Amino acid sequence: MIRQHREQQAIAKTIVNLQDKFNKNFDYPYVFLNEEPFTEEFKVAMRNAAPESSMKFGLVPESQWSYPTWVDQEKAAQSRKSMDDSGVLFGGLESYHHMCRYQSGFFFDHPLLEEYEWYWRVEPGVQFFCDITYDPFLYMEKYNKKYGFVVTLLELRDTIPTLWKTVEEYAKSRRIDISENSKLLFPYFRDKNSGDFNLCHFWSNFEIASLNLWRTPQYRDFFNYLDQTGNFFYERWGDAPVHSLAAGLFLNTDEVHYFEDIGYQHDLYRHCPSKESGLSCRCECPNGTNEKSIDHDKNYDTCLPVWLKHVKDDEKKKANWNVWS
Structure with missing residues (x-):
């Protein structure tokens, strides 16, 4: 998953940053996975980025990075070309699929x-802006959280034209209640007016x-079911909407945690705690954060207000369930 020559410097920089903001105090190991064997140069660069940390380097099994028998590879190639011609983001990249x-x-x-x-x-090139002085894993365990996110935004509809329908069919076939009255997270993802996917998802x-x-x-x-x-x-x-909709099917809302206190940036999307939240005292956010943040209400693709x-x-x-229980 890591383009070693192109992304080596980016992931090394990210590890140095994460060590400084978090892992120097907790010493968690790093696990790197890739569909091609890691070079010694890459391994040395990663170990130099965090000399005190344990690191493991693994190879993805070929059987999991290839076409399953039921996929028509010619049809897949034609679909990639069609997506590429139509400007679907990453749609033409075989490795991305x-x-x-x-x-x-x-x-x-x-x-x-x-x-x-x-x-x-942790992705190559991401940046963390805030000191993380507690253990997020222990927090999740203590408060019975199963999934944590920083950014929630709109998915590109042309990447997933049939995903929502497929998930609805799956839920019906397994008798999973995804109605508005459900105790599950799932209603978060439904447009209240159309009943369709509102495209909100957690950025994976x-x-x-x-x-x-x-x-x-x-x-x-x-x-x-999806794979078939x-x-x-x-x-x-994408794995982001797949993970998100799965969380919707199998988790309650209070099992999902918004890490508002973790300042983070990936590509053009940035999150930093607002001053009003009282969580920004240990943050070094760039100037203009409020305007450039994905959470700012001027950003058309943020889903934080929906969340x-x-x-x-x-x-x-x-509260109503407790009244009637």
Whole structure:
């Protein structure tokens, strides 16, 4: 998943940053996975970035980074060309399709992750702005959280034209209540007016989550259902909406945590705690953060206002359930 020559410097810089803001005090190990063997040069560069930290380097099994037998590879190639011609972001990149499928259905089973219950996904080139003085994993465990995010925004509709319909069909076939009255997270993802996918999802390039969430029979069944459609290749289903909608099907809202206090940037999207929140005292956010932040209400693709409203509505529903229970 890491383009070693192109992204080596970017991931090394990110590790130095994460060590400074968090891991120098907690000394968690780093696990690197790739579909090609890591070079010695890459390994040395990573170890130099965090000399005191344990590091493991693993190879993704070829069987998990290739086409399943039911996928028509010629159709997949034609679909990639069509997406590329139509300007679908990353739609023409074969490796990107494999990456999305791998992150959706397999990474949590890699032998190097067997001993772990939690993970923090870190991408090359991301930046952290705030000192993280507590252990997010212990926080998640203590408060019964299963999935944590920093950024929630709109997905590109042309990457997932049939995903919502497929998920609805899955829920119906498994008798999962996804109505507005459901106790699950799922209503967060539904447009209240049209009933369609509102395109909100959690950006998976930052995830702090339970590996056991994805290891459950329920999630494996869900992924296999999606995988059988072939639409990781015929469309460009991303692991972000797949993880998000799965969380919607299998988690309650209060099992999902918004890490508002973690300042973070990936590409053009930035989150920093607002001064009003009282969480920004240990942050070194760039000038103009309020205007450039993905959370700013002028950003058309932020879903944070939708999330905050959903949390309030969920609390009201719980209050009503307690009255009638």
